[in-house]
Amino acid sequence: MNPALVRRSVIVLALLCAIGFPFVFRNPATTSIAFFTVLYMGAASAWNLFSGYTGYMALGNAVFYGSGAYFIANVTNHLDLSGGIGIFLWVPVAGLFSGIVAIPVGWLALRTRRHTFVVITIAIFFIFQLLAYNLQSVTNGSAGMQLPLPPWIAATYNDYFYFAALIAAVLAVVVSWTVRRSHFGLQLLAIRDDEDRARGLGVRTGRVKLAAFVLSGVLTGMCGAIYAYYLGSVYPPFAFEAIFDLTVALMAFLGGLGTVSGPVIGALLLEPLQQYLTQQFTAAGLSLILFGALFLVVIGFLPQGIVPSAEALSRRVKAARSR
């Protein structure tokens, strides 16, 4: 069978499953997990768009997540918007706001490389978290901000957010895919493989890296805005969450760093599992131990991630068959 056709039908099938999911599973507990899974698909894809393609480990994407969350909280409060679908129209604007935040952050952080870059993104993340506590006039400090309550009934409440997150996730994947196939994407991959050589060959590394960083920020900010609206409130430790930074990285790693489908698969496996572990083992310590252990198993056995490992396997099978 034609592999392109197989791929296309798998994508269409997956999309149909995603759209049909809330119509089949009506339990709010289930749709809540589905919402988070889809949201993290978007966030992990956004992380991968910069870090996976360029090889720069950014551990501060929660900066954009939180910026998007606080932006939408401010907009709804200042414009006195009432709850409803209309608020979702502000999600792309929140994304753009996060993108604007990403410009100085990226300019600053991208002056460094490798380990220093990792640490400076962590430092910038903590600065933002502390700012969220301290800039009372914009964030209301640790008292947090409330968003308007949507008028939807409990049975279908999650569905609106689920589809909003799904649109954001599809957008993130489509952007990742487009970038991956573009000249721009090739430049990013060249930076990952050998930045100095890429520069020597005429890639404007600074500009290209910053563009990818900002793009990643826009997509992450959109996810953050949806998250804030779903929770109905924004507090500094939830908007700027350190675990978020590592979770999206782990998802991309599990699926396959730098691949388009990797972060989606990683999120699809990890987020429900994490939610399940937290629900199943009420002892907080035990779920942490299990999650950490699982984490180590993944790193130990699939250091390349699922998608590249599967591709290598299918190549080997094919080679064995043709012999």
Place this chain on the structure above:
Amino acid sequence: MGTELAKAVVDGVLTGGVYALMAAGLTLIFGVMEIINIAQGVLVVLGAYLSYTLQVHAGIDPFVGLLITIPVMFVLGMVIEWGFIRRLAPRDRTALSILATFAVAVIVEGVLTQAYSADLRTLSAWYVDRSIHVFGFYLPYIYLFGFALAVVLLAALYLFVYRTRTGYSIRASMQNRAGAQLIGIDIDRVSAITFGIGAAATAAGGTVYGATNTFNPDSGYDLISRLLVIVVLGGLGSIGGALVAAILALVIEDVTAVLWSPVWSSTMFFAVLVVVLLVRPTGLFGQQAVRAQ
């Protein structure tokens, strides 16, 4: 104002010494293995809990208890290196090491939560609550003892790294891993010892941290972010740099609290790194060209 400012500087120097000790382990591990040990923060908390347990159940003074906790943490560090770090695929080693040590941190946090619950604890001893009156202000004894301990251990670490055969091996591995291997240095052994030393430093740091702060299993994340800032500020791989950076960052934090507001002191701590890296991308004492890939 003058006395307050002087006290802020003295406090910053004294606590900075302890942070330098914890950061020295981190920077040494980075220097030899080129990995970032995210678990360093939670290991400090583990050290604090070990001291706490010895004190509550066996009545051993936290400082005396170091005779037990330092060797225990040394062995634990070697086990972590052997079990999780050595096996990482060489490709993407940096990124994988962050995830692997984060996983270790999550597991340790889980074990601590299981064993001690998430309640805040603190170490207590006569020197924690009492202060000494010098130069017109009160200094808690624990700050002095902690600083003295940090100075002694940092000096011992310095002597070990610069005056012993194993120390030579460690420094050779930091300078050129492949070259060190070529002249017959057992890199695996050096890596395990380095990780052990890094963890042992957290045992001592944890005791002082536990006596000067309240802590719970979650405290490791705040700590590791500060330690990372110190290590990068000082220049990755430089022990002396970590010492200067730790004291500088903590003095600035304490002085900000006096001159401006305690609310902004933590922000300043992180802002220092951003400002310094704008001017010097290698950190204060970094020799390694960080911009080279």
